[in-house]
């Protein structure tokens with residue numbers, strides 16, 4: 295895989311049940327600096343694609359090659375273990391001295407540092423989602439998989455968050471799932487539409 299390609303999917307086929315294929319010979323290439331959106335109705339296969347990329351599902355045929363990735367989930371309460379505070383769960387996945395970087399991100403994400411010493415249930419959905427964005431950025435991924443970043447955020451913050459993520463396109467690529475066509479049109483280099491049967 296060329297160095298600037300962060301995700302290469304070739305001839306991917308996948309079905310949960312033989313008679314209803316979700317993907318048939320699906321291919322895409324995502325390079326550093328690009329933001330693509332996967333757009334489609336509920337049930338069209340968007341989350342399935344993320345699970346295939348992460349490796350929690352295996353394709354029946356085809357190949358997926360990728361560089362290091364991190365994820366921002368739709369439901370921030372699923373992103374963190376309920377019994378540990380946020381900072382411990384950031385330390386678990388970062389293996390460099392991240393405090394200087396973190397202070398810059400905290401400002402840009404409108405997050406108060408004291409929130410990081412709380413447990414997930416003590417934060418609002420929006421605060422927790424911004425914590426999951428913080429953790430994802432601190433991992434310095436080459437590929438950022440973003441599932442509906444706007445769901446737990448109000449509109450103004452949502453666009454601010456996308457603006458913040460777009461800043462990091464210098465060093466990574468973003469694959470975004472959203473139901474918000476206005477957001478997709480505003481921020482994407484390319485929109486990949488899945489039809490009702492999940493075919494490109």
Ligand SMILES: Nc1ncnc2c1ncn2[C@@H]1O[C@H](COP(=O)(O)OP(=O)(O)OP(=O)(O)O)[C@@H](O)[C@H]1O
Pocket residue numbers: 310316334335336337338339340341342343
């Ligand atoms: N574990 C599973 N076993 C069987 N079928 C599944 C499973 N997970 C998803 N499906 C089916 O596969 C199809 C694609 O699901 P997927 O969750 O990828 O869609 P989606 O586009 O992400 O939907 P949404 O926008 O509602 O999140 C749906 O018809 C769904 O019912």
